[in-house]
Amino acid sequence: KQEVTQIPAALSVPEGENLVLNCSFTDSAIYNLQWFRQDPGKGLTSLLLIQSSQREQTSGRLNASLDKSSGRSTLYIAASQPGDSATYLCAVRGSSNTGKLIFGQGTTLQVKP
Amino acid sequence: NAGVTQTPKFQVLKTGQSMTLQCAQDMNHEYMSWYRQDPGMGLRLIHYSVGAGITDQGEVPNGYNVSRSTTEDFPLRLLSAAPSQTSVYFCASGGGQLTPNYGYTFGSGTRLTVV
Numbered sequence: 060k061q062e063v064t065q066i067p068a069a070l071s072v073p074e075g076e077n078l079v080l081n082c083s084f085t086d087s088a089i090y091n092l093q094w095f096r097q098d099p100g101k102g103l104t105s106l107l108l109i110q111s112s113q114r115e116q117t118s119g120r121l122n123a124s125l126d127k128s129s130g131r132s133t134l135y136i137a138a139s140q141p142g143d144s145a146t147y148l149c150a151v152r153g154s155s156n157t158g159k160l161i162f163g164q165g166t167t168l169q170v171k172p
Numbered sequence: 173n174a175g176v177t178q179t180p181k182f183q184v185l186k187t188g189q190s191m192t193l194q195c196a197q198d199m200n201h202e203y204m205s206w207y208r209q210d211p212g213m214g215l216r217l218i219h220y221s222v223g224a225g226i227t228d229q230g231e232v233p234n235g236y237n238v239s240r241s242t243t244e245d246f247p248l249r250l251l252s253a254a255p256s257q258t259s260v261y262f263c264a265s266g267g268g269q270l271t272p273n274y275g276y277t278f279g280s281g282t283r284l285t286v287v
């Protein structure tokens with residue numbers, strides 16, 4: 060059974076810092092991995108999607124990497140801003156591509172001005 | 173392009189009542205899913221569908237029913253509401269076998285309280 064873990068559960072950093080959020084999964088046979096952002100009381104917003112054949116994806120100040128063999132993905136946020144404060148979730152889709160997404164518990168990020 | 177639309181946004185039910193949460197997507201996505209989000213439990217899959225006429229159970233299906241008669245719509249029915257079903261419900265749609273490069277898009281959620 061696929062399990063997804065995100066460490067740390069919470070993170071507080073001063074504005075301007077570069078930071079890394081971690082996501083690990085137990086079954087390396089994945090179809091793709093997706094990073095989401097969730098603001099309090101809101102829905103999930105997709106940030107980056109990495110297919111199993113890819114090593115990384117970039118969007119603006121965000122960079123996500125994928126290492127299937129070790130069962131890990133990282134989300135790198137450059138020059139953090141207070142507006143980056145949110146909960147970040149990673150989710151994996153299994154290799155059979157049945158459509159199931161398995162989520163981690165999320166990392167709640169606070170960027171202090 | 174509306175994406176994934178969920179209605180209602182808020183709902184209060186009495187124990188034993190039934191209701192349907194609506195979900196519609198306009199992206200021609202093959203896959204659709206329902207999740208519930210509870211504090212400390214994260215997002216848990218209730219039911220999912222890989223195409224019109226095809227549905228399957230997720231992690232926590234008891235007390236819920238779904239059908240998918242069209243590509244666009246995927247309603248979630250609560251058969252007899254219980255306080256344990258108090259939660260925030262999210263509908264999502266994503267690319268499937270035909271469009272594997274499309275990730276999932278989520279609706280804004282329905283906050284349900286059962287009293």
